[in-house]
Amino acid sequence: MKTISAKDFSSLINVSPHLIYKIIKEHNISVVPLGNKNALPPESIRKILELRGFKFKKHNSKPLVINVFGMKGGIGKTSIATALAEGSSRLGFRVLAVDLDMQGNLTQSFNMKKHGQPVLYHVIVGDKNIKDVIIPVTPNLHLLPSSLDNSQIEHVLNSKQSINITNFFDEMFDSIMSDYDLIVIDCPPSIHKITxxxxCFATENLIPINADIDSFDGVVMTVSEIEKIERSFKNLSIKINYKIIFNKYDAREKLSLNIMGSISERKNLKDNLLPIVIRTNTAFKNTKADGEYIFDLKKSTAKEDCFSLISELTGLTDWLARGKSNIRDLETTVA
Incomplete structure (x- = not known):
């Protein structure tokens, strides 16, 4: 079972670990042993947050959809998508991770085999129902895997006489929308119909940028394509939201500062740059090589930064800022 330590959770919501233990005792919330301390399973964290009024699903039907997308490869899309999906599931979110890249790197990140599994292609051609291709990673985290079979998707979509691009995934996922609070998509670095x-399906498109010129050019191209898509559907008033996350950031390196400066010179990039960064850290490579996750680590700047990203994108940050009095009310509630 994947858990979060009481210390990490208390740090995330900015209260003392002592207060968390008081809440656990007052509301008879279950814990699991973690070494010589206790940790919180996802359902316990969900209960604590719901007790204070946090809404895991902002709307009754459609979950929050984060599409990790970029026109350049090697920018950390899969690492970020993995951390978003896996970390959010530990916080009590019911998560579906969707691997759209035929290379199946996200599938591999969850230690799932890429061969012999039915994938999205089989749903599109009618061989499988969407529920038939989703596999559980943990009780709170499910995966729609990918394989080389998905390389045929574009040909299939191009052969169809008509396709409702703006509602394609809404219609395909309609029967499972109520099962999830969050959908995280790992998109291939290309512009095709499926991307x-x-x-269009995403609540937010998340575009990673690294500290190099090619990565910056890739973000400029990605944003340009997003604006082009919006213009092509202007009669439908389609708005494609996007945010830029600086990945592999190192304040000691001149290039990181130069790229940050280049972003600030372009209003459309500056206005959509998230106020947090993911700092350079070998933890992403090491955990992947060991078949582990960032949130398995006891202490890491990568874990801290990914927690901050999850909090920002899921609305936890805004909720905490608006409801600090509610968080402080916990002290009087359990005193």
Whole structure:
């Protein structure tokens, strides 16, 4: 069972670990042993947050959809998508991770085999129902895997007489929408019909940028394509939201500062740059090589930064800022 320590959770919501233990005792919330301390399973964290009024699903039907997308490869899309999906599931979110890249890197990140599994392609051609291709990673985290079979998707979509691009995934996922609070998509670095469908489906498109010129050019190209898609559907008033996350950031390196400066010179990039960064850290490579996750680590800046990203994108940050009095009310509630 994947858990979060009481210390990490208390740090995330900015209260003392002592207060968390008081809440646990007052509300008879279950814990699991973690070494010589206790940790909180996802359902316990969900209960604590719901007790204070946090809404895991902002709307009754459609979950929050985050599409990790970029026109350049090697920018950390899969690492970020994995951390978002896996970390959010530990916080009590019911998560579906969707691997759209035929290379199946996200599938591999969850230690799932890439061969012999039915994938999205089989749903599109009618061989499988969407529920038939989703596999559980943990009780709170499910995966729609990918394989080389998905390389045929574009040919299938191009052969169809008509396709409702703006509602493609809404219609395909209609029967499972109520099962999840969050859908995280790992998109391939290209513009095809399936990636346009994903961009339109997303509540937020998350574009990683690294500290190099090619990565910056890739972000400029990605944003340009998003704006082009919006213009092509202007009669439908389609708005494609996007945010930029600086990945592998190192304040000691001149290039990181130069790229940050280049972003600030372009209003459309500056206005959509998230106020947090993911700092350079070998933890992403090491945990992947060991078949582990960032949130398995006891202490890491990568874990801290990914927690901050999850909090920002899921609304936890805004909720905490608006409801600090509610958080402080916990002290009087359990005193």
């Amino acid at each position: 346009v469908c994903a961009s």
